[in-house]
Amino acid sequence: MATAQHTNTHVLLIGYENQENLGLRSIIASLQEKAYTTHLVPFFPGKDSLVLDEIKKHKPLLIGFSLIFQFSIETFSSLMRYLRANGVSAHFTAGGHFPSLRPSETLELIPELDSIVRFEGEETLLELLLHLEDRDCWPAIKGIAYRSNNSTVETPHRPLIENLDTLPFVYRNESAQTLGGIHMASMLASRGCYFNCSFCSIRQFYGTAPGKLRRSRSPENVAEEMQSLFKKRDVRFFSFQDDDFASRSPAQKTWIRAFLKALRQKELSSIIKWKISCRVDDIEPELLKEMVEHGLFAIYLGVESGNEIGLKTLNKQVSVQKNIEAIAIVKAFNLALSIGFMLFDPSSTFSSITENIQFLATVGQDGYFPINFGKMLPYGGTPIEQQLRDSGRLTGTVTHPDYEFLTPDLNWYAFLVQKLFAHRNFSPEGIASLQNTDFEYRLTEAFNLKGAASLQQGKLRDLISQSNTLATQTLKNLIDAIGTMGAEELLREEKTLLSIADKEWTGESKIQHENNILFNELYASFQ
Ligand code: B12
Secondary structure (H helix, E strand, O other), rough: OOOOOOOOEEEEEEOOOOOOOOHHHHHHHHHOOOOEEEEEEEEEOOHHHHHHHHHHHHHEEEEEOOOOOOHHHHHHHHHHHHHHOOOOOOOOEEEEEHHHHHHHHHHHHOOOEEEOEEEEEEHHHHHHHHHOOOOOHHEEEEEEEEEEOOOOEEEOOOOOOHHHOOOOOOOOOOOOOEOEEEEEEEEEEEEEEEHHHHHHOOHHOOOOOOOOOOEEEEEHHHHHHHHHHHHOOOEEEEEOOOOOOOOOOOOHHHHHHHHHHHHHHHHOOOEEEEEEEEEEOOOOOHHHHHHHHHOOOEEEEEEOOHHHHHHHHOOOOOOHHHHHHHHHHHHHOOOOEEEEEEEEEEOOOOHHHHHHHHHHHHHHOOOOOOOOEEEEEOOOOOHHHHHHHHHHOOOEEOOEEEEEEHHHHHHHHHHHHHHHHHHHHHHHOHHHHHHHHHHHHHHHHHOOOOHHOOOOOHHHHHHHOOOHHHHHHHHHHHHHHHHOOOOHHHHHHHHHHHHHHHHHHHHHHHHHHHHHHHHHHHHHHHH
């Protein structure tokens, strides 16, 4: 990664690298274009000393932290404290959604930070680097925030990059990540989203600075990057991280058809597979068929809720029926499927949750895909965060915002569900392992690889179906149990319930056994 001109690294960047950190990697490509030397350090909580070693080795002038996950701010803050305590004096800056939307709070939470780069970082970081030592120039750098005389200075917003094709292709490692033995890469064809779902901060993120709410690269530019990854690194699976790989409007349909044409011209259509994330109203059979013919293989659908009030609260602007139809269409095309689903949202009642459970039971019983569910969290800068604050319901902390439900018995129910399903829904050994197996099975099958045959499709669907049914049945049973106890008794029984929940947490009780141990046994027998 080094260029000939410089001995030490100018910029060291740290962030989660779960599926390649496209933000940091885009910044690295822009810096390298201007002959800066860079070094990327993947972030793993608890491995602070390894980061320190890298810094000692590379002696950067500036260290940039990717704070795209609000809940990780404390972890990064403790890393920065550790680095400062160990003599690291480089300039510390950070970017990402929360720091961009809440610069003062971020600087307050992390005193070790010298600055924040707000919204898109490529051009701003370059300018900051040019004037790093000359603070007098900082007020003229658009898109940064920093401390001065005990207050925060926020410079004017930097307009969004108008033409994304002007950016160099993102920086890639020498060897690609693999999935089921297949080389893969994360991709981005667009930035932003026209919608305004109440739980999402993307509209605020791309809507605050001047510029278009959503910008696409040209189809040819995207296909060219894919071709180069195929040629140089044998990448055959491309995972698009676009907020919404949209196809609703005539202009978006035209874009997709031009993209498919570019894939065809580059002779990629029949030798690669790709995944997108989109809204349910992007799913229509005619265009989907064309996309599948050009390698579309997997879809992440933003379903989010299985009841009308929930969908309205989340401002999804779709109906439950539309959700069901979209899932059915994806299944009919035999595409790998995963969905975003929030069992709980601020409008939840036992009745809406019962509808959500029924929805999950309906779409999940055939074992086509493993169901997963969580609680909607009010991230900084989202409309729902504001609504909850206005109505006095916002609780939690700055980095872990939360809310109470409308009735105490629902608080109990949500609390128990969270305890019961923490392992199944959120640990790597839980549903994620089944999701990965399902995905790898489909991918290796799509590429006609040997491993797929040994995986036994029928047994896998059975296992997923059992896991889905067990989950929805447990969710229902728990509603019944709470219903028979009543709110007053629940409060009286607080201690007992807490101890049951603790047992669930540590895996001692029967219900835990049913949900997690059985799941693990089934999984082991399947393998
Ligand atoms: C890909 C992705 C993931 C990947 C991981 C990516 C990774 N880096 O490891 C996976 C699928 C694993 C994932 C998981 C999750 N994700 Co996610 N994810 C995304 C997604 C869709 C795309 C990120 C991306 O590539 N963006 C494109 C690049 C170009 O933009 P960018 O990252 O914003 O970077 C630019 C600027 O922010 C800035 N910048 C960013 N960092 C830095 C650092 C410096 C130093 C500088 C100068 C500038 C800078 O400059 C960059 C270039 O312009 C975003 C949505 C989004 N549009 O960003 C959600 C998003 C980041 N995820 C989100 C969430 C909530 C999650 C999960 C918690 C979901 C869940 N319930 O499990 C998990 C948690 C993961 C974990 N760490 O444990 C939220 C975060 C909300 C918040 N405020 O905290 C987002 C914003 C989605 C949303 N609509 O709300 N995610």
